[in-house]
Amino acid sequence: MTSTFRPTSDFLSTLIERGFLHQCSDMAGVDALAKAGKLVSYIGFDCTAPSLHVGSLVQIMMMRWMQATGAGKPIALMGGGTTRVGDPSGKDESRKMLTIEQIDANKDGIGRIFSKFLTFGTGPTDALMTDNAEWLTKLNYIDFLRDVGRHFSVNRMMAMDSVKMRLERDQELSFIEFNYMCLQAYDYVELNRSYGCNLQMGGSDQWGNIVTGMDLGRRMGTPQLYALTSPLLTTSSGAKMGKTAAGAVWLEADMLPVYDYWQYWRNSEDADVGRFLRLFTDLPMSEIAKLEALAGSEINEAKKILANEATALVHGRAGAEQAAETARKTFEEGVLADTLPTITLPAAELDAGVGVLAAFVRVGLVASTGEARRQIKSGGLRVNDATLSDERATLTAANLQEGVVKLSLGKKKHVLLKPE
RNA sequence: GGGGGAAUGUCCCGAGCGGCAAAGGGGGAGGACUGUAAAUCCUCUGGCUAAGCCUUCGUAGGUUCGAGUCCUACUUCCCCCA
Numbered sequence: 001m002t003s004t005f006r007p008t009s010d011f012l013s014t015l016i017e018r019g020f021l022h023q024c025s026d027m028a029g030v031d032a033l034a035k036a037g038k039l040v041s042y043i044g045f046d047c048t049a050p051s052l053h054v055g056s057l058v059q060i061m062m063m064r065w066m067q068a069t070g071a072g073k074p075i076a077l078m079g080g081g082t083t084r085v086g087d088p089s090g091k092d093e094s095r096k097m098l099t100i101e102q103i104d105a106n107k108d109g110i111g112r113i114f115s116k117f118l119t120f121g122t123g124p125t126d127a128l129m130t131d132n133a134e135w136l137t138k139l140n141y142i143d144f145l146r147d148v149g150r151h152f153s154v155n156r157m158m159a160m161d162s163v164k165m166r167l168e169r170d171q172e173l174s175f176i177e178f179n180y181m182c183l184q185a186y187d188y189v190e191l192n193r194s195y196g197c198n199l200q201m202g203g204s205d206q207w208g209n210i211v212t213g214m215d216l217g218r219r220m221g222t223p224q225l226y227a228l229t230s231p232l233l234t235t236s237s238g239a240k241m242g243k244t245a246a247g248a249v250w251l252e253a254d255m256l257p258v259y260d261y262w263q264y265w266r267n268s269e270d271a272d273v274g275r276f277l278r279l280f281t282d283l284p285m286s287e288i289a290k291l292e293a294l295a296g297s298e299i300n301e302a303k304k305i306l307a308n309e310a311t312a313l314v315h316g317r318a319g320a321e322q323a324a325e326t327a328r329k330t331f332e333e334g335v336l337a338d339t340l341p342t343i344t345l346p347a348a349e350l351d352a353g354v355g356v357l358a359a360f361v362r363v364g365l366v367a368s369t370g371e372a373r374r375q376i377k378s379g380g381l382r383v384n385d386a387t388l389s390d391e392r393a394t395l396t397a398a399n400l401q402e403g404v405v406k407l408s409l410g411k412k413k414h415v416l417l418k419p420e
Numbered sequence: 421g422g423g424g425g426a427a428u429g430u431c432c433c434g435a436g437c438g439g440c441a442a443a444g445g446g447g448g449a450g451g452a453c454u455g456u457a458a459a460u461c462c463u464c465u466g467g468c469u470a471a472g473c474c475u476u477c478g479u480a481g482g483u484u485c486g487a488g489u490c491c492u493a494c495u496u497c498c499c500c501c502a
Contacts, residue, residue: 236458263456270457297455331456371449374464380450410449412456 009034011071015228017285018278020062022204025214025227030199033226037124039072041199041228042191044132044184047083047106048098051255052113053248054264055241057280058230062201064117067125068282075197076114076129078107081136082183085176107131113251116314128195132187148186151219152212157181160208181209188213192222199226233279236271251314257341258315262323263412265307273302281309330414334385336402340416347419353394356383363417365409375409382408 005027007013011034015021024030033039043059045052052060063074083103098106111129114120118127157163157178188210191197200210210227217225233241249264250256268276274292277283283291283305291302304324311320322339329337343363345354354362357369360381366372373391375381381388383399384406397419399405404416 267456270455273457297457299457300455303455303457327456366449368467370467370470371465373470375450378450378463380464410451 005031007031009071010069011035011039011066014065014069015062018065019275020058020065020230020279022229022231023207023227024229025211026224029224030226030228033198034066034069034071037070037072039066039199040075040191040195040197041066041072041201042075042077042188042197043201044077044079044082044187045110046079047103047110049248050106050109051250051252052110053250055233055248057251058233059202060114060117061279062230063127064282067118067127070125072199073125073195074118074127075191075195076111076118076127077187077191078111078129078131078133080104080107080131080133082132082180082187084133084137085180085183109252113314130191130195132183132190135190136183136186144186148189148216148220149182151216152182152185156215157212160212163208181212184209185213185216188225189217189220189222192217192225197225198223199228201228201230204229204232236269253315253319258311258319259323259326259339259341261315262307262311262320262327265310266303266327267412268303268306270299273299273306276310277302277306281306281313283309336404336406338402338404338416340406340414342404342416342418344418344420347397350395350397350400350419353396356381356388356393356395357391359395359405359417360407360409363407363415365407365413365415380410382406 007016007027009031012021012027012031030039041063043063045056045059063076066072066074080103083098083106084100114127114129120127120129188197188200200213202210207227207229210229214225214227217223235241248256249261251261253261265276265280274288277288277291278285281288291305294302307327308320308324311323315323326337326339329335330340345362356376357372360366360372360375361369365381366375372381376388376391379387379389383393383395384401385408395405395417400419404418406414406416408414
């Protein structure tokens with residue numbers, strides 16, 4: 001669908017050449033608005049977690065490009081209202097309902113992320129943040145049915161891919177989930193009325209919901225609304241972006257150390273480097289083309305740049321440089337880097353002696369002493385770079401080197417244990 | 421309303437004649453090989469104060485020396501008939 005259309009706006013051409021575009025309801029329409037700087041676009045974010053992780057980065061970068069290319073105003077919509085209903089797509093049992101306090105706390109955490117990527121303010125391309133709790137919690141059920149609900153065609157909803165699939169597979173589709181679509185559609189109309197919002201963006205799984213919102217707008221008399229989605233990202237080997245065994249790749253230093261964030265990108269697969277540079281950095285296309293062309297082990301240089309740039313966006317240039325330096329010392333020089341993630345423990349405890357099993361559990365490299373034992377058996381644990389073979393060994397002050405004990409799992413994961 | 425199925429290792433899928441910490445995958449972790457990559461090969465993948473002990477097969481009881489397995493009730497889901 002993108003092959004025949006030639007965008008004239010910086011915004012759309014950037015999105016296309018960088019791989020952000022999956023589907024768009026009307027390329028020419030969006031292109032014209034972008035060129036005139038008259039787009040007002042929103043993306044919704046659930047408030048189910050205390051922060052965002054790499055999985056949301058594509059959406060955030062789309063807003064960033066919107067701002068950078070002068071296409072218009074991006075709106076970050078916090079799903080403070082919809083989250084109270086609970087996201088029903090998690091098919092399993094008791095999805096815990098979050099309390100209002102939790103949702104508010106999550107909202108604050110998520111909101112903080114955006115200030116790193118976007119400039120907020122009142123100017124025409126300044127970003128705006130709002131929360132759908134502001135209007136959704138005030139809705140009256142009967143009024144909503146009369147004014148909004150009558151515009152929804154169950155027939156059409158049944159035909160939507162997301163619904164059809166569930167029905168065909170005999171999977172549960174709750175009433176709430178049906179309503180979720182309606183609320184999201186209503187958000188779009190509401191944002192149009194309040195802010196003149198005319199474009200909703202999101203991941204490709206949101207296409208149905210977004211189009212439902214466009215349709216609702218048409219029936220309720222808004223100007224023409226548009227939809228644009230980004231592809232759902234997986235790594236080349238098919239894994240979901242943003243998840244590792246240790247958990248999600250959070251965009252918050254408290255939840256994932258800057259060094260670990262840097263490492264996440266550094267460990268990208270060869271085949272992903274170009275794609276990731278385009279999506280997750282601001283580097284110009286010409287430079288990315290050069291980096292992507294590096295062959296063999298030289299592509300490691302491109303991975304470092306990817307890690308530097310991606311980390312700088314979230315954690316600042318200084319944080320990225322420090323992470324790079326830590327990695328350089330650790331991997332290239334084989335020297336102890338005191339900037340590795342560090343866990344402290346009371347000096348008295350170390351003087352008394354800490355079992356190695358407990359120590360590895362304590363720093364979080366393994367989940368249990370059982371796992372620690374297994375890792376020792378397969379030679380996976382090291383203390384100060386020496387492979388650990390005796391599970392009954394203890395750590396004492398004698399193990400300190402430069403004031404810390406370096407504990408490692410495998411070749412890549414290192415934590416420093418520091419008495420205080 | 422009637423009849424018939426199903427729920428398994430707290431990541432997922434999935435076998436399981438009354439002796440079961442429970443087959444096999446996927447995913448994940450470690451090791452080997454490399455370039456902090458991929459592919460490939462090997463090992464591991466309930467917890468603990470560890471030759472032992474404890475907790476796991478939808479929930480609650482029961483039969484039994486012994487229950488994931490048999491019985492009863494309940495919950496949830498699916499299919500067929502109405």
